[in-house]
């Protein structure tokens with residue numbers, strides 16, 4: 001299960017890193033949106049950002065699109081707007097999946113919980129966080145900027161090009177958080193790494209009031225054990 005690793009710092013809290021430790025090992029990020037001006041724009045094909053020109057070129061070759069620079073103060077200053085809405089990935093174990101609720105304020109992470117209890121900072125760990133019980137109320141608070149929204153992290157390799165290294169996908173999708181426990185169970189149902197499909201899927205429906213709604217949601221589907229890992233180990 002995710003999060004058990006936090007105990008590793010119990011006996012030596014001074015050595016505890018502030019946030020996740022594998023960030024520097026990540027070669028790129030899969031993103032289901034971008035910003036145009038100040039407006040977020042959802043995408044129906046994957047956008048991949050990286051700081052490594054070789055990784056950008058390889059992603060473009062496999063998924064379509066062209067590497068281009070984009071404005072960021074982070075290391076991943078190259079982006080590829082791919083032509084692929086779906087890609088097969090390898091998830092090593094459920095430790096590579098993490099979900100929590102986060103609200104960022106001007107000075108950083110202001111509320112970090114699992115919906116019931118605080119997950120950080122240490123002095124608040126396990127205390128009731130005061131988030132509303134009903135998901136709709138949580139969504140309303142998040143939308144108003146007063147409550148945390150989902151933060152789902154997935155670290156994975158591209159199934160056909162594991163040598164590229166580890167990519168990361170971070171999502172604030174309520175749709176994904178709804179099925180996250182199923183995803184964890186699916187990954188945990190296999191002993192070793194699993195093969196999964198990471199896709200952006202369109203959702204559209206008409207509400208009872210007759211309003212047309214459409215949006216994209218990220219979907220992760222576990223396909224089975226990663227056979228390449230098995231054959232390498234054999």
Ligand SMILES: [Zn+2]
Nearest residue numbers: 113115129131
């Ligand atoms: Zn909370």
